[in-house]
Amino acid sequence: MTQQQQPRIGIVIGSTREGRFGEKPAQWIHEIARQRTDLCFELIDLRDHPLPFFNEPMPLSYAPAKNEAARRWADKLATTDGLIVVTPEYNHGPSAVLKNAFDYACKEFTRKPIGFVGYGGVGAARAVEQLRLVATELQMAPVRNAVHIGMVEFLGIWQQGKSFDDFPHLAQAANGLLDDMAWWAKALKTARETA
Numbered sequence: 001m002t003q004q005q006q007p008r009i010g011i012v013i014g015s016t017r018e019g020r021f022g023e024k025p026a027q028w029i030h031e032i033a034r035q036r037t038d039l040c041f042e043l044i045d046l047r048d049h050p051l052p053f054f055n056e057p058m059p060l061s062y063a064p065a066k067n068e069a070a071r072r073w074a075d076k077l078a079t080t081d082g083l084i085v086v087t088p089e090y091n092h093g094p095s096a097v098l099k100n101a102f103d104y105a106c107k108e109f110t111r112k113p114i115g116f117v118g119y120g121g122v123g124a125a126r127a128v129e130q131l132r133l134v135a136t137e138l139q140m141a142p143v144r145n146a147v148h149i150g151m152v153e154f155l156g157i158w159q160q161g162k163s164f165d166d167f168p169h170l171a172q173a174a175n176g177l178l179d180d181m182a183w184w185a186k187a188l189k190t191a192r193e194t195a
């Protein structure tokens with residue numbers, strides 16, 4: 001597969017608030033991912049896509065967005081063959097800004113794989129499970145393996161001067177996630193191109 005044919009995976013930073021932790025795991029997974037030769041990756045920061053709260057007259061499955069920021073967001077998604085979403089957990093669900101970003105596109109998600117890196121008390125497991133349901137409705141294929149950065153690792157990295165390398169099981173989980181993404185991204189890209 002030439003570099004141009006390699007599936008392109010967007011790594012979405014799912015928190016935009018000031019002082020967010022989210023960019024640390026996003027940069028970490030991006031660094032591991034970039035060592036692969038079978039996929040290419042791009043960090044997608046929701047701060048660069050300041051979407052208003054959803055306010056379109058129609059669901060986007062019926063009509064394209066009227067909002068310019070939403071159209072730019074959809075155009076960015078259209079360049080990807082899959083997503084890795086780096087998600088916090090807010091009140092046992094995903095951040096509002098992340099759910100809003102899912103609501104603000106439709107066909108650009110369809111028939112592409114999605115994987116998750118979660119962080120928080122229980123590695124954002126509850127938020128990730130909710131996002132799997134949202135992604136399924138958007139006709140994405142959620143992959144099984146995920147990275148869950150739990151309380152000990154989360155606080156260690158954020159507040160105790162530790163690094164991701166101090167927790168080698170995280171890189172092991174990341175490789176499982178990336179292997180899943182590679183398989184599904186190739187299979188679904190081929191299927192989309194030949195359908």
Ligand SMILES: Cc1cc2nc3c(=O)[nH]c(=O)nc-3n(C[C@H](O)[C@H](O)[C@H](O)COP(=O)(O)O)c2cc1C
Nearest residue numbers: 015017019020021022088089090091092120121122
């Ligand atoms: C509104 C809100 C709700 C939260 N709820 C949870 C929660 O349900 N589970 C959890 O593990 N952490 C929760 N937290 C703590 C977050 O895990 C922590 O603030 C984390 O840094 C958020 O990610 P961010 O810094 O990238 O925005 C919550 C934080 C906020 C701001």
